[in-house]
Amino acid sequence: MTELEVILQQLVTGLSNGMIIALIALGYTMVFGIVELINFAHGDLFMLGCFLALTLLGVSGLAAVEPGSTASLGALILMLTVVPLFCGALNWGVDRYAYRPLRNAPKLAPLVSALGVSFIFLNCGLFWGGLPLEVFGYGIAAASPKDFPALLPSENLLGASNIYITYREVLVFIVTIPLLALLSYIVKRTTLGKAMRAVAQNPTAARLMGIDVDRIIGLTFMIGGSLAGAASVVYALTYNTVFFQMGFRVGIDAFTAAVLGGIGNLLGACLGGIAIGIIRALSDQYIATQWTNSVVFSILILVLVFRPSGLLGARVRDKV
Amino acid sequence: MLLPRLLKPLHKRVGTLGLVLLAALLPPIAELLIPQVNFTGRLQPILIFAILGFGLNVVTGSCGLLNLGVAAFMAIGAYTYGILTVSVYPFQLGFWGGTLASLITGALAGFLLGLPTLRLRGDYLAIVTLGFGEIVQDVLRNLEGITKGSQGLNPLPHLSILGMELGSSHPKLSYLALLAFVAALALILKNLERSPVGRAWTAVRDDELAASCMGVPVVKTKLLAFAFGASLCSLAGALWASFLGSTGEPGNYDFQLSVVALCIVIVGGRGSIPGVILGAFIMVGFNSILLVELSELLGKSGFSGTQNVFASPSNWKFFVLGLALIVMMRVRPKGFLPQQTGRE
Numbered sequence: 001m002t003e004l005e006v007i008l009q010q011l012v013t014g015l016s017n018g019m020i021i022a023l024i025a026l027g028y029t030m031v032f033g034i035v036e037l038i039n040f041a042h043g044d045l046f047m048l049g050c051f052l053a054l055t056l057l058g059v060s061g062l063a064a065v066e067p068g069s070t071a072s073l074g075a076l077i078l079m080l081t082v083v084p085l086f087c088g089a090l091n092w093g094v095d096r097y098a099y100r101p102l103r104n105a106p107k108l109a110p111l112v113s114a115l116g117v118s119f120i121f122l123n124c125g126l127f128w129g130g131l132p133l134e135v136f137g138y139g140i141a142a143a144s145p146k147d148f149p150a151l152l153p154s155e156n157l158l159g160a161s162n163i164y165i166t167y168r169e170v171l172v173f174i175v176t177i178p179l180l181a182l183l184s185y186i187v188k189r190t191t192l193g194k195a196m197r198a199v200a201q202n203p204t205a206a207r208l209m210g211i212d213v214d215r216i217i218g219l220t221f222m223i224g225g226s227l228a229g230a231a232s233v234v235y236a237l238t239y240n241t242v243f244f245q246m247g248f249r250v251g252i253d254a255f256t257a258a259v260l261g262g263i264g265n266l267l268g269a270c271l272g273g274i275a276i277g278i279i280r281a282l283s284d285q286y287i288a289t290q291w292t293n294s295v296v297f298s299i300l301i302l303v304l305v306f307r308p309s310g311l312l313g314a315r316v317r318d319k320v
Numbered sequence: 321m322l323l324p325r326l327l328k329p330l331h332k333r334v335g336t337l338g339l340v341l342l343a344a345l346l347p348p349i350a351e352l353l354i355p356q357v358n359f360t361g362r363l364q365p366i367l368i369f370a371i372l373g374f375g376l377n378v379v380t381g382s383c384g385l386l387n388l389g390v391a392a393f394m395a396i397g398a399y400t401y402g403i404l405t406v407s408v409y410p411f412q413l414g415f416w417g418g419t420l421a422s423l424i425t426g427a428l429a430g431f432l433l434g435l436p437t438l439r440l441r442g443d444y445l446a447i448v449t450l451g452f453g454e455i456v457q458d459v460l461r462n463l464e465g466i467t468k469g470s471q472g473l474n475p476l477p478h479l480s481i482l483g484m485e486l487g488s489s490h491p492k493l494s495y496l497a498l499l500a501f502v503a504a505l506a507l508i509l510k511n512l513e514r515s516p517v518g519r520a521w522t523a524v525r526d527d528e529l530a531a532s533c534m535g536v537p538v539v540k541t542k543l544l545a546f547a548f549g550a551s552l553c554s555l556a557g558a559l560w561a562s563f564l565g566s567t568g569e570p571g572n573y574d575f576q577l578s579v580v581a582l583c584i585v586i587v588g589g590r591g592s593i594p595g596v597i598l599g600a601f602i603m604v605g606f607n608s609i610l611l612v613e614l615s616e617l618l619g620k621s622g623f624s625g626t627q628n629v630f631a632s633p634s635n636w637k638f639f640v641l642g643l644a645l646i647v648m649m650r651v652r653p654k655g656f657l658p659q660q661t662g663r664e
Contacts, residue, residue: 038443098646105653108386111443112586113649115579119642126638130629142629248575252454255447294458297451304444305436 005162010281016169018277019176020238023231024254025261025269026183027091027224033264034200034220035103040114041094043251044121045225049087049232050242051128053079054148058135068153068167075151076237080175084229091225092218100214118247125244145243148236168238175234179227180270186223187266196220200264249293253280256300262310271312340503347495360491362609367498368559370600373584374505374593375552380582381591381659382518383545384525386442389433389449390581392456393550395573396429397422397557399460402473402567415480419558426554427547434546438539453578460570467570474566479559498559505552506593513593521545522591553581576638580607583641586648589655598657603641611637 001009024046031039057063062075098117102110130142137146152167187193198206199216207213235250236242257276261268276296283292303310347360372394379387401418404411413421437448460467467473479486479494486494512518520541523531532538561567580603588599614633629635648655 036443038447101650105649107442108380108384109649109653111386111446112582113646115582116642116645116649119579119638119645121642123636123639123642126635127629130635139629142635252451259444259447290462291458294455297455300451301437301448304440304448308440308444 001162006285009163010285011278012163012165012169014278014281015274016172016238016277017280018257018274019172020231020235020273021250021254021257021277022270022273023176023179023227023234024250025257025273026180026266027228028255029258029261029263029266029269030196030220030224032258034196034217035099035110036107037099037110037114038255039224040111040251041117041121042091042224042228043247043249043254044118044125045087045091045094045247046228046232046235046250047125047242047244047247048090048121048128049083049229050148050236050246051125051244052086052229053083053233053236054135054146054242055128055131055133056082057149058133063135063149065149065151067150072151076171076233079233080230083233084226087229087232088222088226091228092222095218095221100217122244122247125247129244143244145241148240148242150240151237171237172234175230179230183223183227183266192216192219252300253296256296256303259300259310260303262312265310265312268310268312272310275311340499343499344496347492360495364491364495364498364563365560365608366600366604367495367502368556368563369581369584369604370502370597371505371559372553372556372581373588373596373600374509375549375554375556376581377549377585377591377593377596378509378521378545378552379549381585381589381596382513382521382525383542383549384442385438385542385546386446387449387546387549388446388575388578388582389451389453389456390553391573391575391577392449392453393426393429393553394557394560394577395456395460395570396550397426397554398561398567398573399467399473399557400425400554401558401561402476403466405477406473406475408473415477415485415562418477419555419562422554422558423551426557427551429554430547430550431543433550434543438542438546450575450578453573453575457570457573460573467567470569470571472567472569473561476561476565476567478565479562494563501559502597506597509593517541517544525591579641579645580604583644585655587644587655589657589659591659592655592657595655595657595659599655606640607637 024042027042027045028039031037031042056079057075060075060078062071062078065071065075094117098113099110102113126142129136129144129146130139132139135146135149136142137144152171154166154168157165157167157170185193187196195206195211195216196219198209198211199213203213206216253276254273257272258269259272260275261270261272263269276299279299280292280296283295287295347363350363351360372390375393376387376390379385400422403409404413404421405415405418406412411417433449433452437445440448461469477485479497481497486497513522520531520536523534523536524538524541528538531541557573584599584603585596586599587602588597589595611634618631618633
């Protein structure tokens with residue numbers, strides 16, 4: 001492999017991982033934009049999505065299908081419908097029962113509550129992995145990583161080239177790009193999107209204009225959650241392993257991406273996600289894998305300190 | 321009106337003295353009641369975590385800054401103590417030298433992290449401290465040549481007074497020594513609360529804008545709280561390492577530990593010193609006494625097989641911690657023993 005091919009390969013890997021991070025980052029950035037809350041539970045919601053995807057495969061008996069067959073396509077569609085619905089509903093419920101009662105409390109209160117939700121989700125993931133299903137190894141070691149069946153054929157689409165582009169990368173683009181377009185359409189063109197932007201700008205004024213603020217916030221949580229659900233299916237199919245503590249790591253990457261792009265800014269979250277994906281890939285290649293997490297955190301701290309409004313310079317205002 | 325005025329100071333003094341006495345007598349009484357459990361060994365972590373709680377309480381309770389990287393400062397203290405006292409390295413300063421050094425490195429680390437970041441908004445600060453916690457863990461793990469990686473640095477000297485090592489040979493005496501540490505710190509913090517510095521912290525917490533208008537230097541005040549809190553957490557780390565006789569592995573100082581510390585402060589009562597002690601009793605008592613005892617009990621009765629994930633009490637830990645945070649925020653956001661705020 002030549003030097004150029006190494007870089008190109010890392011860029012491809014980074015770009016496809018970055019697209020997944022972007023989907024999760026959108027959930028952070030939408031919620032922060034509308035209620036100014038760092039939703040610590042978002043990463044663990046994503047983790048629960050991965051477990052649901054694996055459970056669906058196990059229960060429907062589609063876990064052992066031939067990669068690339070019609071049945072595997074069916075499994076893919078099944079997961080991509082059910083998991084986002086589940087994650088969206090769950091995120092809506094979290095907002096309804098953990099955050100909404102604290103909307104007028106001091107700022108620290110919802111943040112601490114979000115930490116609590118994250119811990120409960122973490123524990124649910126542990127229990128989920130202990131269910132006596134074949135795909136979970138009959139729940140013998142609940143905490144250990146579970147293998148996720150490979151539904152996609154791993155042949156190189158570029159033939160004999162040294163650069164690998166497989167169906168996984170293709171799947172990432174096929175899922176993320178339409179979702180991003182749909183989100184952009186909802187936020188920019190629909191009444192719901194208009195209401196969301198109004199609430200983000202000024203909740204009091206929005207309420208005076210007859211917007212049901214709580215409903216809009218709930219819907220925002222739902223949309224953010226379902227994006228995380230879609231991301232979890234794609235992630236599980238790309239990495240083929242699922243374990244209950246995965247949410248923390250992925251969540252931090254996504255949050256870094258949201259901050260890097262300018263929190264509250266949807267386009268920023270996408271670009272930030274791609275940037276983080278590429279940075280991780282390059283750091284794995286040129287620094288060392290065990291330092292990659294520290295590299296991401298250092299970037300997060302440096303961005304927050306020197307350019308807290310992010311690269312795209314989104315609005316940063318303190319609500320008094 | 322006369323009666324409460326006469327009674328209050330008296331009752332307060334009796335309360336504090338009584339608490340210290342009660343705590344001192346707790347292990348012998350408890351061991352008398354339940355002879356099969358070694359309480360002195362189990363109760364020492366509570367005192368050490370109370371000191372950790374004090375450290376976080378200065379930052380989060382008094383000054384209102386959410387610090388999610390407490391474990392990192394504890395790790396810094398533990399590893400400072402480890403490197404300066406372990407026999408592999410040439411320093412070998414002993415218990416007191418290592419402990420004092422950990423106070424200094426903790427304060428330094430807090431100062432260096434706080435200097436660029438304390439100007440940030442509250443929730444950004446929370447993320448930065450969380451990131452710092454992960455970086456410290458990674459660094460400790462990756463610099464295996466110095467920290468001995470997952471083995472940890474050991475053996476480390478135990479708590480000693482006047483050249484006599486108390487450690488495992490005199491568990492009751494080292495419990496009393498730790499209790500004296502906690503009592504002394506509680507006294508210092510109580511007095512600090514009413515000093516100009518303590519009042520400045522509270523002012524910044526309650527209303528930053530108003531405080532700065534009254535001439536309180538906001539960033540300096542926050543920085544002092546941050547460095548002081550970090551130094552206390554680092555002290556807790558050094559005491560923890562001396563208690564274990566080892567630094568343990570870097571993975572022990574993870575985000576979970578920071579959340580336990582946060583639970584101690586939130587459950588006990590933000591800004592309240594007795595609250596932190598109560599919080600430490602509840603959280604550490606739950607975490608390292610109740611869960612452990614329950615597991616042993618279930619193990620003996622043959623009820624818990626390794627097959628069922630629900631049957632092991634320690635698997636419920638995150639659930640209970642998380643629920644505690646959510647319920648406290650909704651029901652008693654000020655904690656069980658809220659801070660006394662004078663006239664209201």
